[in-house]
Amino acid sequence: MLVALVAAGSAAASPTSERGVLEALKTDGKPGAAISGVRPSQASGGYIAKVLFRVQARRSPGHGRGVWSVPPESLHSRNATKLMLVSARRDGRGRPWLKVQLPIRPSGTTGWIPADAALVRHTAWFLRVRLRPRTLSVLRAGRLVGRTRAVVGRPRTPTPEGLFAVYEKARLSNPADFLGPFALHLTAFSKVLYNFGGGPGRVAIHGRGPESRADAPLGTAASHGCIRVDNGPVRWLAGHLPAGTPVHITRR
16 A cells, blocks of 8 residues: 555655755846756656746747746646746846746646746655556655555556646545545646546546446556546545656556
8 A cells, every 4th residue: 555655664865956956046147057957857856836926938938939828826726836847947138937847738838937936846756657567656755655556548548658747636525436535637638538527638646436446446457548546545645745746657
């Protein structure tokens, strides 16, 4: 069980460069220079931008065509919008900008927002989903602290592969329903379903009510693209992982 493993695990310290990265994201510097150290990794986790007010995400730092108007609240649960950083760079005037992964189609879409439009923090958490063995692993600062078996997408409705993030955490009204007590909506979308269950085909990590448990046992490929885990683990994930946590979905 994931919960038992996590309770027994201990985490390594945060990267020593964390303070320097956060300071660099607050100050002006050499125009056009990249700010290193922010890309998500299994070894160190990643950085999360909490959006403070509505801001236009752009194609490039400081200028460029708008990609999406980023609201300060998430679209479904109305929690604070927290987005995963994938890189950072200074614009032509030396001001820091953040390249964030956006919760819109197609999966993996990114845009640049000014650093002063967000509050940035580091997270040591990192999720890895492996589709062939059908497992979900939780790492903190590179250390495995839990693993559970999962149900993944069936061949005709596959779970998409790539580096994504938790977009928002939704507490569901009835844990006995199909989705269980929580759904962690991701920035990933199905490549074959563009409208499902009233939503836009967004992929989620969610629990399993009685109907879901009867529909498919853990370790099978039977979902519409979502990742199903037991209710104990999904409660733990919802309670510990912030929105913006990196989620790497791979075949092996």
